[in-house]
Amino acid sequence: MQPTVTVLGSGYVGLTAAAMLAAAGIKTYIVDPNDERLKAIRQGRSFFYEAGLDPLIADAIESGMLLPTQSYKDSVANSSIVFSAVGTPDNPDGSSNLSYVFAAAEEALQHLPKKAVYVQKSTVPVGTGQKITAMFSKDRQDIRYVSNPEFLREGCALQDSLWFDRVVVGGDDPEALQQVINLYKTIHKARPRLEKLSGVTAPKQPKAEQYITTTLPSAELIKVTANAFLSLKISFANSIAKLADKAGADINEVMQAVGADTRINPAFFNAGRGYGGGCFPKDVSGLIAAGLEHGVALPILEASQAVNDSMPGYIIEKLQLELDDSIEGKRIAVLGLAFKADTSDVRRSPGIAIANFLVSEGSQVQAYDPQAHEEAKHDLSPEVTLADTLEQALDGCQAVIVATDWHQFRQLPAKTYAKHLKKGIFVDAMNCFNSSQIQQAGMRYIGVGRS
Numbered sequence: 001m002q003p004t005v006t007v008l009g010s011g012y013v014g015l016t017a018a019a020m021l022a023a024a025g026i027k028t029y030i031v032d033p034n035d036e037r038l039k040a041i042r043q044g045r046s047f048f049y050e051a052g053l054d055p056l057i058a059d060a061i062e063s064g065m066l067l068p069t070q071s072y073k074d075s076v077a078n079s080s081i082v083f084s085a086v087g088t089p090d091n092p093d094g095s096s097n098l099s100y101v102f103a104a105a106e107e108a109l110q111h112l113p114k115k116a117v118y119v120q121k122s123t124v125p126v127g128t129g130q131k132i133t134a135m136f137s138k139d140r141q142d143i144r145y146v147s148n149p150e151f152l153r154e155g156c157a158l159q160d161s162l163w164f165d166r167v168v169v170g171g172d173d174p175e176a177l178q179q180v181i182n183l184y185k186t187i188h189k190a191r192p193r194l195e196k197l198s199g200v201t202a203p204k205q206p207k208a209e210q211y212i213t214t215t216l217p218s219a220e221l222i223k224v225t226a227n228a229f230l231s232l233k234i235s236f237a238n239s240i241a242k243l244a245d246k247a248g249a250d251i252n253e254v255m256q257a258v259g260a261d262t263r264i265n266p267a268f269f270n271a272g273r274g275y276g277g278g279c280f281p282k283d284v285s286g287l288i289a290a291g292l293e294h295g296v297a298l299p300i301l302e303a304s305q306a307v308n309d310s311m312p313g314y315i316i317e318k319l320q321l322e323l324d325d326s327i328e329g330k331r332i333a334v335l336g337l338a339f340k341a342d343t344s345d346v347r348r349s350p351g352i353a354i355a356n357f358l359v360s361e362g363s364q365v366q367a368y369d370p371q372a373h374e375e376a377k378h379d380l381s382p383e384v385t386l387a388d389t390l391e392q393a394l395d396g397c398q399a400v401i402v403a404t405d406w407h408q409f410r411q412l413p414a415k416t417y418a419k420h421l422k423k424g425i426f427v428d429a430m431n432c433f434n435s436s437q438i439q440q441a442g443m444r445y446i447g448v449g450r451s
């Protein structure tokens with residue numbers, strides 16, 4: 001018999017997990033205090049854009065396998081496995097804000113049935129699981145705690161979850177670890193159904209699909225270490241890009257050839273406007289803070305952060321040079337407000353940082369994103385004009401900055417950009433365009449490390 005599951009938190013991670021579990025035939029409660037998010041789920045959709053997710057939610061709501069609620073009593077009390085996927089934003093000092101994690105654990109503790117498994121999916125600093133276990137065991141010694149960090153990427157969340165590199169579960173109780181692994185195996189067995197419902201297909205390269213069991217602290221450290229290393233690769237590429245700009249090299253050629261070494265691998269070597277989003281910036285600062293708590297300095301990550309923070313300004317400086325040292329009064333298009341393509345998530349979005357910086361310097365900014373306008377409105381300066389279409393954003397501008405590599409931006413012909421920009425300046429902040437084609441269309445091309 002399949003267990004009944006509760007997922008706490010209906011964000012990018014929690015809702016994706018709950019929709020897959022429910023569409024795979026597991027009765028799943030999804031709990032969130034945010035009524036707007038629950039309302040959307042009841043209508044069979046998500047509050048954010050993620051390809052293939054809405055059909056899974058709609059199917060699971062219709063079948064009655066996905067049960068949205070605000071009540072821990074109605075959900076947790078009836079579940080043998082409870083996932084916590086609440087937010088872990090950063091505090092002003094960069095450390096992880098664990099208030100949601102502890103509040104969810106404390107409330108769940110009031111309702112968890114005997115021998116329930118409590119699974120931490122949120123990204124938490126190493127040592128958090130031991131603190132929660134200690135809290136649980138004051139009242140209840142029967143609850144089993146498992147760390148199960150999430151590795152999905154927004155924009156391809158379903159594909160990452162259905163065809164995966166690894167599922168990591170950490171903890172002391174082998175039976176509890178196996179129960180969590182079995183849930184994943186149920187989802188993976190239901191792949192053909194989920195594939196058909198969502199329209200999401202297998203990646204071109206097969207994945208290793210490993211189930212890895214570890215100790216609790218190792219599982220917690222694996223997650224943040226993976227993100228910190230990826231951020232390091234991006235910042236490393238950006239550091240070399242600055243040198244390539246001065247030395248006349250092309251960073252794309254350099255990093256492709258460097259990554260061709262099988263010891264290195266080319267992924268996450270794209271130079272550009274730097275990383276953003278709800279994970280990398282806070283996971284890096286959280287790891288630095290966790291290091292300090294244990295008396296371990298991680299200067300390599302501080303350097304990664306500093307390089308990343310410098311990138312939007314570096315790109316604007318390059319544009320400024322092309323515009324006779326002044327961006328004041330210039331009309332500039334910014335394309336891409338989500339922190340990356342294929343999502344509507346705007347947390348720590350470099351595109352928004354660039355747009356806001358430009359208006360603070362007196363530029364007139366026309367911005368466009370295929371999915372993120374609603375979410376961007378909260379963070380964008382009111383002086384930024386949101387255009388209805390990509391072409392409308394470009395109209396009358398002297399320059400465009402492409403801040404996110406949405407397919408729609410990449411496939412617009414260079415001559416169309418040139419027509420709207422009256423042969424102005426093309427800033428490719430993602431290094432994803434062919435510089436010769438841009439130049440042949442009569443525009444001046446600025447990349448990052450592609451002088």
Ligand code: NAD
Nearest residue numbers: 008009010011012013032034086087088100104122123150
């Ligand atoms: P999110 O902010 O989108 O969602 C968190 C949700 O938790 C919100 O809807 C909030 O209302 C809800 N919540 C807060 N307190 C609650 C409580 N006591 N009970 C129930 N729900 C509660 O966050 P997210 O992006 O889904 O991230 C969740 C966790 O997963 C974070 O720790 C994050 O670092 C990690 N993670 C995120 C991603 C990603 O791509 N977004 C990938 C891997 C890991």
